[in-house]
Amino acid sequence: MSAKLGTLEELPQDYRDALSEAGAAPLWPMMRNVLPHDAPRPATRPGHWEYSRLRPLLLKAGELTPVEKAERRVLVLSDPGRGAGAMQATASIYIGLQLLLPGETAPAHKHTPSAVRIVVEGKGGYTVVDGEKLPMEEGDLVLTPGGEWHDHGHDGDEPVIWLDALDLPLFVYLEGSYAVESELQAQRNRPDASQVEYRASGLAPARRPAIQPRRYPMMRYPWKRTEEALREMARYGNGELAELDYVNPETGEDVLPTMGFTAMMLRKGQKASPPRRSTSGVFHVVKGTGTTTIDGQAVDWKAKDTFSAPVFAAVDHHATQESFLVHIHDRPLQDRLRYYEERPR
Numbered sequence: 001m002s003a004k005l006g007t008l009e010e011l012p013q014d015y016r017d018a019l020s021e022a023g024a025a026p027l028w029p030m031m032r033n034v035l036p037h038d039a040p041r042p043a044t045r046p047g048h049w050e051y052s053r054l055r056p057l058l059l060k061a062g063e064l065t066p067v068e069k070a071e072r073r074v075l076v077l078s079d080p081g082r083g084a085g086a087m088q089a090t091a092s093i094y095i096g097l098q099l100l101l102p103g104e105t106a107p108a109h110k111h112t113p114s115a116v117r118i119v120v121e122g123k124g125g126y127t128v129v130d131g132e133k134l135p136m137e138e139g140d141l142v143l144t145p146g147g148e149w150h151d152h153g154h155d156g157d158e159p160v161i162w163l164d165a166l167d168l169p170l171f172v173y174l175e176g177s178y179a180v181e182s183e184l185q186a187q188r189n190r191p192d193a194s195q196v197e198y199r200a201s202g203l204a205p206a207r208r209p210a211i212q213p214r215r216y217p218m219m220r221y222p223w224k225r226t227e228e229a230l231r232e233m234a235r236y237g238n239g240e241l242a243e244l245d246y247v248n249p250e251t252g253e254d255v256l257p258t259m260g261f262t263a264m265m266l267r268k269g270q271k272a273s274p275p276r277r278s279t280s281g282v283f284h285v286v287k288g289t290g291t292t293t294i295d296g297q298a299v300d301w302k303a304k305d306t307f308s309a310p311v312f313a314a315v316d317h318h319a320t321q322e323s324f325l326v327h328i329h330d331r332p333l334q335d336r337l338r339y340y341e342e343r344p345r
């Protein structure tokens with residue numbers, strides 16, 4: 001049932017000119033660009049960003065550009081499909097690698113997009129969100145939700161590097177992206193909520209009518225616990241991929257409105273071929289080595305690398321060592337827009 005649609009060239013030139021003059025355009029020659037048959041035609045191409053290649057370039061940025069001149073000293077991972085300079089890894093996901101040197105601070109600001117940090121290396125880094133000091137240890141996942149003040153600091157004595165994931169491309173597309181700057185925040189003198197109120201999964205502060213839980217009650221997800229939980233899942237599972245979603249400990253919902261985070265464990269030699277998904281995704285390797293084939297393109301990854309998969313990609317993982325990955329995706333957004341979809345392989 002797909003009739004061949006008329007082209008622009010079939011229309012008389014004076015008619016086309018009159019349309020342009022009037023600020024209008026015919027839909028039918030463009031119809032399949034905006035509504036392709038059966039599945040989207042993503043501009044995004046699979047990307048692979050090797051840490052061993054980016055790390056020296058990021059450290060060089062530390063020499064070339066003082067943090068005061070950068071506000072945030074970040075190298076952005078550009079989608080190969082959009083080319084050099086692209087400020088996004090997929091249509092909805094921005095990924096950056098951020099460097100903070102000992103003693104440096106990155107000033108407080110808040111912005112409409114939400115951000116998440118996954119710590120790649122270094123000790124002593126921290127992020128302050130709304131006055132709460134969130135220590136950043138390797139593999140930790142730290143939220144800075146849209147609209148929340150945040151600044152970064154560093155008490156240690158070696159470079160600290162983390163991965164930033166933001167829903168920035170959406171906000172840019174919506175013409176809704178902006179930031180407000182301020183002084184460094186005063187820090188509350190207590191451990192973050194992951195070490196106090198939400199120390200144990202399944203336990204939350206006693207509910208009282210007068211006390212409304214915070215919208216983002218826990219903003220740091222210590223890697224140590226994630227890894228322990230994944231190991232037990234893998235040990236007692238039925239051989240399926242062990243996966244855990246990061247959720248809000250009060251509501252069980254996704255941690256942020258648009259971006260979702262899923263920690264994965266693959267045992268040595270394990271293969272996994274998830275269904276094709278309508279989400280785009282970025283995979284960050286916390287530990288391990290393996291190969292993932294994305295729409296026929298093989299990515300040989302190792303610890304601290306990052307790679308991406310476009311929407312509806314055929315993704316086949318094969319871990320050559322025991323491996324832990326964090327899958328960054330936009331399922332929460334697609335659930336909210338009610339179009340998330342999986343197609344069997």
Ligand code: GTQ
Pocket residue numbers: 072074095096097098111115150164166
């Ligand atoms: O650390 O607040 O990679 O505002 C891009 C924008 C990091 C941050 C990024 C930001 C930040």
